[in-house]
Amino acid sequence: MIKLLRYLKPYRLSVLSALGLVFLQVIAELFLPTLMADIVDIGVVTGNTSYIFKVGAIMMIIALVGTLCAVYASYLSSKTAMAFGRDLRSQMFERAEDFSLNEFNKIGTSSLITRTTNDITQMQQVVMMSLGMMARAPMMGIGGIIMAVSKNATLSLIIVFVVPVITLGIVVVAKKVTPLFKLMQTKLDNLNQVLRETLTGVRVIRAFNRVEHEKDRFKEANHDLTSTSIKVTKIMAVMMPAMSLIFNFTTIAVIWFGATRIDNGTMQVGDLMAFIQYVMQIMFALIMLSMMFVMFPRASASAVRINEVFDTIPEIKDPLKxxxxxxxxxxxxxxxxxxxxxxxxxxxxxxxxxxxxxxxxxxxxxxxxxxxxxxxxxxxxxxxxxxxxxxxxxxxxxxxxxxxxxxxIGFVPQRAVLFTGTIADNIKYGKENATMEEIQYASEIAQATDFISNMKDGFDSVIAQGGTNLSGGQKQRLSIARALVRRPExxxxxxxxxxxxxxxxxxxxxxxxxxxxxxxxxxxxxxxxxxxxxxxxxxxxxxxxxxxxxxxxxxxxxxxxxxxxxxxxxxxxxxx
The missing domain is CATH 3.40.50.300 (P-loop containing nucleotide triphosphate hydrolases)
Known part of the structure; x- marks a missing residue:
């Protein structure tokens, strides 16, 4: 996955800005519980109304600044992630264009489509969450621990016991789901392959009454993917309730031991309230980290598949000179x-x-x-x-x-391949700057003028995907016209x-x-x-x-x- 991060280099400024804004947001959120503690311990206890309004106004300003930082950081992270995904897709497409037919056969067309779409989408989501959640979680966790210790070091021992337990649980879950996520991507390839074959071969399927057979093939591939997804979801589903349970028991322990200290006079009510808030922030940071660990195994599997394409060296290369x-x-x-x-x-x-x-x-x-x-x-x-x-x-x-x-070379393949667009566009595929006269002349030589003139819009008639609105002979003649228009050797x-x-x-x-x-x-x-x-x-x-x-x-x-x-x-x- 780290190898793919080089595509973030053009967006260094946006990345640093997003991280800086997240840091300011975290500072604002960490500062609020302390101010709340001061309102309770100083303003409420002594009945100092002016102090309550003064500190309350400061809290509102800090909360507003934190909110603005969060909004703009989210905008920058989303924009950067989308640009990162766009660049990856472009590079993937360019690399695939350099492949010889051997490389296409080796990786598989369906797999290349999945890698260019679904796998890159997984990477996009991870980048977006990394610049938001992932960056915020350690800042919030470390900052929360520091602030909690400053309020009451003894009570902070509860956190020392809880954090390792949660971390261990996250690591165990991540180890279990990582191979399953890799398997999911492979099974998604298989599903795409069955779907692609069914859609492109629909005429043959119907001609041989194999519709039910193809339904069964798709059902099997779909069930295969679904069963693996459910297995992953079951494992992940255990994590959130377990985190909530630990969080609730931690809160109970903090209130229990905190109440004892208030009764002994070693801790104030406001400090206990602030401490509870910091514990909540620490736990929330751990929950965010657990969510990232859900995303990372799948993104890691996707990154491996993307790198396989980039690491595949095309057999056919141009000479250096x-x-x-x-x-x-x-x-x-x-x-x-x-x-x-x-x-x-x-x-x-x-x-x-x-x-x-x-x-x-x-x-x-x-x-x-x-x-x-x-x-x-x-x-x-x-x-x-x-x-x-x-x-x-x-x-x-x-x-x-x-x-x-x-x-x-003017090449006319065995299987006529036409592209979505007009008839003129398809003939111009052979020569991008071909004039209308050249297009018409090539069509005349290819014996295509008659059927083109009989179409509603002539050369501006739209060809359906795969040329399904043309006969085999018409497609062949357009392919020949496409070769003729470039006047090759x-x-x-x-x-x-x-x-x-x-x-x-x-x-x-x-x-x-x-x-x-x-x-x-x-x-x-x-x-x-x-x-x-x-x-x-x-x-x-x-x-x-x-x-x-x-x-x-x-x-x-x-x-x-x-x-x-x-x-x-x-x-x-x-x-x-």
Whole structure:
């Protein structure tokens, strides 16, 4: 938790001001019982009315000053805590943005969301309470003990016996609940994961009549979290009644022994009243500390989870010194590339070598699990390869910054991803400063103009979250338009035509041929008709290249390709 406090450095002045105001508030509260004792012992006993009014007025002024200090300290602590949480969330988001896909898979998307929201909220609350309650409690406790001893040192021995008992109880409870709080955060991750999967996969769930199954999954995860929360609450519930019981017995003991001293003439009534007030302040300070011990274990568990994200070093880093490429033609070269996913027994891609040239279409085809999408994902450096080299314009991509590399690429993923906003906003995602003419032109090439013009607000039509108000083919065409609008050197189409009908597919490929003639195109496809006219077809089989050539060449030389073609085309179509 201490490591995260460095994010409070920009707010040092606010923190010190809040602590200073809390100190003044405590001084004011400690001074009031003594003044009350003087009113009783001097004003009431002697009947000095003017003294009572005089000291009473002083008490009112001190109480007002203490109240103002408390209000402004609370404002500063809240403001600082919120700013602290904002900065933590920003840093967490920036760190997650630097993660490779391996880090995302390792930590988990649901867990990252929980850590960025719930865990940071726990830290915010602790910071806010630390600048208020936590700072006030030791000041109040120590000050109360000093003032109580000044009133009657012998009677103060009661406090010496009580404080260690309460402290021991707080420590025991904290040790019991700390591991449970850690478990709660993990179970909250699980609940978020089930909820996220249920909401995103609602169509599949309903299509397969698995609604009841998903309800049971959520119920189980929810019950799991609830049972742990109840267990923690039961332990914490014992603390407050126990504190109240000890407090009441302490008050009884103070009044009992204090009355004896008043009867003996060794203590005045006003002093006993002030002593009782100081004991109450000491006990209240201990109660505040116990509340902090409730918060600290959970915040500590959250801090560990937050630090795990910050301590995770991204595998993919920019080189310390990157060299500028001298050419801008989009030439891609794979030289003996091998790649494995973390923890996998066998490589996904083995000894891959080929060249994709500008003004040429390179197509990749193969069976399910042959490594087609993985190969395409290596070019923008979503993953780092185990061995070999991937060159763009003659330079190894590991010697280029990720920004400069990806700035050369127009990427259309296998699963079309759209963002909440207008159609124009989604297309501009490819080029932030794109003009309306560029957006319209890219849409026309992507064969998206027809359905966009039929929508109520055209390019200003709002896309629902996840693009649920569009069909699969419409989403794919918008994804293609998003890539086209940036006019990159390299186009990567990862099975991006699968949701299109044959007519639209044909028109789109014809339009792309003219638009991307000076760029390098790599197309991953399942349908042979999509890549039949490609300049070069790479056939993958079990992570290795089974053949490279044109459609006609591969029909003669590659058995794997011939099997794929025969499963999709008739003999007449194959002969053409």
């Amino acid at each position: 990157s060299r500028a490429t001298h050419t801008r033609d989009g030439l891609i070269e794979f030289k003996h590339v091998t790649f494995s996913y973390p923890g996998a027994e066998h490589p996904v891609l083995k000894d891959i070598s080929f060249t994709a040239r500008p003004n040429k279409i390179t197509a990749i085809i193969g069976g399910t699990g042959s490594g087609k999408s993985t190969l395409v994902n290596l070019i923008p450096r979503f993953y780092d390869i185990d061995s070999g080299h991937i060159l763009v314009n003659g330079m190894d991509i590991r010697e280029m910054t990720q920004k400069s590399l990806r700035g050369k 390299i186009y990567l189409f990862d099975d991006s035509f699968s949701a299109l009908d044959f007519k639209t597919d044909s028109k789109l490929r014809g339009a792309l041929k003219n638009e991307t003639k000076n760029a390098t195109q790599i197309i991953v496809a399942q349908r042979v008709t999509t890549i039949i006219d490609a300049d070069q077809i790479i056939v993958l089989d079990k992570g290795q290249i089974a053949g490279i050539g044109t459609h006609k060449e591969l029909l003669k030389t590659c058995d794997v390709y011939r099997e794929i073609v025969s499963s999709q085309l008739s003999e007449e179509e194959m002969a053409q």
